[in-house]
Amino acid sequence: MPVIWVMTMLSVRNLNAYYGESHVLRDVAVSVKQGEVVVMLGPNGHGKSTLLKSICGLVDQITGRINYKEEPITGMATENIVNLGLIYIAENRELFPHMTVLENLKLGAYAKNARPHEKGNLEWVFDLFPRLVERRKQLASTMSGGEARMLAVARGLMSNADFLCIDEPSLGLQPSLRHEIFSIIKQISKEGKTVLLVEQNIPQITELADRIYVMEEGQISFEGDKDEALGNEHLREIFLGM
Amino acid sequence: MRFKHMAIIIGAAYGVMAILPLFVGDIKFVMNILIMCLIWAVVASCWDVMMGFAGIFSFGQVAFFVMGAYCSGILAIEYHVTPVLAILIAGLFTGGMGVLVGLPCLKLAGPYVALVTFGVHMALQPTLRGEIGIALGSGGSVGLLTIPPISMFGYTFSSANMVPTFYLTLLVSLACALTIMLVIKSYWGTAFLALKDSHDFAMSLGISAFKYKLMVFALTSFLTGIIGAYYGHFYGVVSFRLLDLDLFSILMVMMLVGGLGHFPGAIIGAFLVVAGSEFMAPLGAYRAVTMGALVVVLVLALPNGIMGLFMKNNAKKIYGS
Amino acid sequence: MFSEDTILLLYEITDVIIAGLSMGSVYALMAVGMTLVYGVTKAFNFAYGDFFNMGGYFAWILIFGLGFQFMGYLGVLIIVMPLMFAVGYALEKLMIAPLRKREDWENKVMMLTLGLALFLTSLYTVVFGVRMKSLPPIWEGTLEIGQLVFAYQDIMIFVLSLGGIGLLGWMLNNTRIGMAVQAVAQNPVGAKIVGIPKERIFASTFAISTVMVGFGGILLSQKYFINPMSGGTIMIKAWVVTAFGGMGSIRGGLYAAFIIGMMEALVGWVFGLSYGIIALFILLIATLVFRPQGLMGKGG
Numbered sequence: 001m002p003v004i005w006v007m008t009m010l011s012v013r014n015l016n017a018y019y020g021e022s023h024v025l026r027d028v029a030v031s032v033k034q035g036e037v038v039v040m041l042g043p044n045g046h047g048k049s050t051l052l053k054s055i056c057g058l059v060d061q062i063t064g065r066i067n068y069k070e071e072p073i074t075g076m077a078t079e080n081i082v083n084l085g086l087i088y089i090a091e092n093r094e095l096f097p098h099m100t101v102l103e104n105l106k107l108g109a110y111a112k113n114a115r116p117h118e119k120g121n122l123e124w125v126f127d128l129f130p131r132l133v134e135r136r137k138q139l140a141s142t143m144s145g146g147e148a149r150m151l152a153v154a155r156g157l158m159s160n161a162d163f164l165c166i167d168e169p170s171l172g173l174q175p176s177l178r179h180e181i182f183s184i185i186k187q188i189s190k191e192g193k194t195v196l197l198v199e200q201n202i203p204q205i206t207e208l209a210d211r212i213y214v215m216e217e218g219q220i221s222f223e224g225d226k227d228e229a230l231g232n233e234h235l236r237e238i239f240l241g242m
Numbered sequence: 243m244r245f246k247h248m249a250i251i252i253g254a255a256y257g258v259m260a261i262l263p264l265f266v267g268d269i270k271f272v273m274n275i276l277i278m279c280l281i282w283a284v285v286a287s288c289w290d291v292m293m294g295f296a297g298i299f300s301f302g303q304v305a306f307f308v309m310g311a312y313c314s315g316i317l318a319i320e321y322h323v324t325p326v327l328a329i330l331i332a333g334l335f336t337g338g339m340g341v342l343v344g345l346p347c348l349k350l351a352g353p354y355v356a357l358v359t360f361g362v363h364m365a366l367q368p369t370l371r372g373e374i375g376i377a378l379g380s381g382g383s384v385g386l387l388t389i390p391p392i393s394m395f396g397y398t399f400s401s402a403n404m405v406p407t408f409y410l411t412l413l414v415s416l417a418c419a420l421t422i423m424l425v426i427k428s429y430w431g432t433a434f435l436a437l438k439d440s441h442d443f444a445m446s447l448g449i450s451a452f453k454y455k456l457m458v459f460a461l462t463s464f465l466t467g468i469i470g471a472y473y474g475h476f477y478g479v480v481s482f483r484l485l486d487l488d489l490f491s492i493l494m495v496m497m498l499v500g501g502l503g504h505f506p507g508a509i510i511g512a513f514l515v516v517a518g519s520e521f522m523a524p525l526g527a528y529r530a531v532t533m534g535a536l537v538v539v540l541v542l543a544l545p546n547g548i549m550g551l552f553m554k555n556n557a558k559k560i561y562g563s
Numbered sequence: 564m565f566s567e568d569t570i571l572l573l574y575e576i577t578d579v580i581i582a583g584l585s586m587g588s589v590y591a592l593m594a595v596g597m598t599l600v601y602g603v604t605k606a607f608n609f610a611y612g613d614f615f616n617m618g619g620y621f622a623w624i625l626i627f628g629l630g631f632q633f634m635g636y637l638g639v640l641i642i643v644m645p646l647m648f649a650v651g652y653a654l655e656k657l658m659i660a661p662l663r664k665r666e667d668w669e670n671k672v673m674m675l676t677l678g679l680a681l682f683l684t685s686l687y688t689v690v691f692g693v694r695m696k697s698l699p700p701i702w703e704g705t706l707e708i709g710q711l712v713f714a715y716q717d718i719m720i721f722v723l724s725l726g727g728i729g730l731l732g733w734m735l736n737n738t739r740i741g742m743a744v745q746a747v748a749q750n751p752v753g754a755k756i757v758g759i760p761k762e763r764i765f766a767s768t769f770a771i772s773t774v775m776v777g778f779g780g781i782l783l784s785q786k787y788f789i790n791p792m793s794g795g796t797i798m799i800k801a802w803v804v805t806a807f808g809g810m811g812s813i814r815g816g817l818y819a820a821f822i823i824g825m826m827e828a829l830v831g832w833v834f835g836l837s838y839g840i841i842a843l844f845i846l847l848i849a850t851l852v853f854r855p856q857g858l859m860g861k862g863g
Contacts, residue, residue: 056756058755058756077760078755078756078758079755079758079759079760081758082756082757082758083758087756087757087758088756089756090752090753090756093753094750094752094753094756095750095753096745096746096749096750096753096754097749097750098745098749099742099745099746099749103742106742107742107743107746107754107757107759108757110739110743110757110758110759111757111758114758155757159757159758293670297667299670299673346848346851346852349855350851350855351855351856352669352670353601353607353669353673353806353810354806354810354851354855356607356673357802357803357806357847358844358847358848358851360799361799361803361843361844361847361848362844364795364796364799364840364844365840365841365844368837368838368840368841369841371837372837372838487680487681487684487795488681488685490677491677491678491681494674494677494678495678498674502674527685527688527689528685528689530681530684530685530688531682531685531686531689533678533681533682533685534678534679534680534681534682534683534684534685534686535678535682536678537674537675537677537678537679537681537682538658538675538678538679538682540678541662541671541674541675541678542658542661542662542675545665545671
């Protein structure tokens with residue numbers, strides 16, 4: 001147990017989510033403390049992304065309780081949630097294809113609270129992703145998969161968020177880029193941001209994670225720190241591939 | 243909706259219609275309204291099959307109606323063709339026009355289909371009024387004034403002879419409604435539902451969207467042309483004023499009242515709206531204002547029309563964003 | 564050098580070109596408004612032409628009904644443009660936004676706006692009468708270069724329309740809200756993720772398009788007339804221009820507007836005015852057969 005009291009950034013209780021008639025999340029409870037990197041593992045299509053989207057106000061049909069910095073945000077409009085400092089970074093990137101890298105980044109700072117920090121954040125993001133600097137005038141649609149992924153993360157950071165919900169950042173990337181993006185996430189975390197990360201089954205994720213949740217069929221089936229996760233036979237076999 | 247339910251509703255609606263002349267057979271004005279109910283029911287149903295059922299956003303239905311009326315009228319006046327034969331030819335002609343309009347349309351996306359079909363509607367008026375129309379015998383800005391009535395078995399079916407005319411109209415209208423019902427419930431109908439549900443999957447089963455949609459174009463414009471021609475012979479007068487936006491919108495109100503895509507709702511809708519619009523006659527110039535407002539309110543407040551009120555088992559669906 | 568007849572013909576051709584350019588510029592204004600709304604919100608507005616007349620009537624009420632006089636048309640524009648914006652914004656919020664969550668909502672919007680078109684057309688007829696109204700010219704007089712005569716009115720229509728389009732283009736590329744509008748058009752989900760209030764952008768875009776078309780209404784009504792029944796025809800023309808250029812493509816709309824403006828003036832001169840709309844459709848269908856997405860529209 002930590003010695004110093006750390007603020008709970010996010011706490012999710014009894015969260016249920018629906019898409020039309022399918023019940024995607026069933027009584028999910030998750031909590032993330034300030035400065036943590038929490039990884040949500042689980043097979044594809046079992047509700048991990050839906051959890052992140054529900055937190056960020058992108059799912060219409062939800063019930064339950066989501067608190068951010070001890071304030072309820074359930075059912076709030078996405079623009080207000082973003083303004084509070086919570087941002088979703090999509091697995092399929094969701095960039096603006098006919099805009100340049102720079103324009104994409106600037107739109108990342110659309111939220112009212114992000115606007116005053118736009119310049120500073122832009123410098124910071126260019127420091128983190130040096131290869132975006134040279135491509136600032138390039139259209140987003142002409143970028144390679146890896147670069148587009150970097151841009152998506154960078155655009156998320158432009159929102160001046162304290163809490164990042166990152167959806168499968170390594171999806172479809174080759175190992176070297178995967179490594180790069182994880183080390184950047186590590187660095188972002190060192191600079192004080194809190195991260196909730198969704199991944200499928202990649203071994204190196206455990207290096208990054210402070211704690212791990214596993215979601216199966218819309219329910220949390222495991223919760224613990226990474227040593228516990230590595231010690232759990234069932235998880236090792238199924239998700240960590242070891 | 244199940245076949246049985248459809249048949250019951252159609253049977254009930256036309257059954258009620260069939261008894262009415264017993265009570266009001268002497269009142270010419272009311273009989274006239276009843277005949278209009280039957281005629282517009284066909285047009286509204288055809289339009290509904292096109293828009294609600296096949297998902298083709300066509301705005302050409304009134305144009306096909308007018309084409310049918312003019313075609314048959316011109317044949318009867320200029321070439322002295324017997325009305326019954328002229329009506330059939332008019333139906334085939336509009337059916338062909340339907341295919342002709344459908345061919346370029348079906349490769350286009352939704353709003354373009356609406357545009358091209360509405361374009362046919364908009365271009366028809368200057369065509370009929372202008373020199374091209376006059377050369378064909380459209381009567382220019384006067385329209386057709388002397389279309390002969392249908393006469394069969396010693397009867398002349400015109401406004402001078404209301405009750406028999408009513409029953410003939412009932413037969414024609416019912417035949418059209420039954421054709422539509424059979425089509426919806428046949429293999430065609432299943433194919434359409436498949437296409438609506440999952441376009442790609444249906445295509446992979448070898449269901450060709452293009453073929454079926456073209457068939458719907460042909461069928462609905464054929465039926466609309468027939469009933470348009472029939473209208474011309476009943477009324478004796480046809481003018482391009484039928485192409486004004488009022489009629490267009492009233493037909494749309496009929497579909498909305500009945501419930502878009504809920505055949506035979508359009509038939510009920512037509513009966514109610516034609517009668518209702520007569521009640522609104524005292525409103526004079528404000529009638530069109532009311533009709534317009536009615537469309538807006540109906541779209542917003544009654545998404546499934548009258549049929550929606552009866553559908554108990556259709557639980558409210560939840561759509562995610 | 565030239566015979567009398569040739570010179571007369573040359574004058575006539577110049578007139579046709581000027582008419583084509585001034586019509587084309589107003590078409591461009593309307594098409595840009597329409598294509599913007601379609602590109603961003605995917606909603607199609609059937610009452611578009613009636614908003615054209617609404618602009619004209621608002622100006623007419625101000626000038627003749629209320630005797631308003633302040634800096635000529637500038638004062639009128641200062642009052643009417645925000646009014647048009649408010650009408651468009653309220654309409655989107657109250658009538659179109661609630662439909663957006665329904666199945667098949669694009670078609671429902673078309674039906675609703677068609678009803679609105681009938682409502683407005685008949686309302687104008689009831690309120691203002693069937694007789695056409697005219698507005699005073701924006702700038703009287705003519706400019707004579709040698710023997711060529713240009714009406715200032717035409718020049719003003721041309722300049723102001725293009726000015727309006729230029730202003731819109733500048734706003735789209737240089738203001739935060741403009742960028743947000745483009746973002747919603749390019750990727751609605753992405754826009755929502757970064758915290759752009761999508762619903763407000765939809766309503767604003769719709770409102771901007773009513774402003775554009777209302778502005779067009781004021782410009783053309785002082786050259787021709789305000790006809791309460793003309794909404795449908797105007798909407799169809801704007802739509803043809805938009806579809807010809809490619810729905811959602813602003814640049815395509817611009818080119819299409821001038822091509823069609825010219826063509827209409829030419830067909831009107833050679834065959835008579837009523838053939839304009841027929842020629843329009845032949846051109847449109849011919850284009851769509853070869854390019855189903857219009858001149859510059861994106862595929863799919």
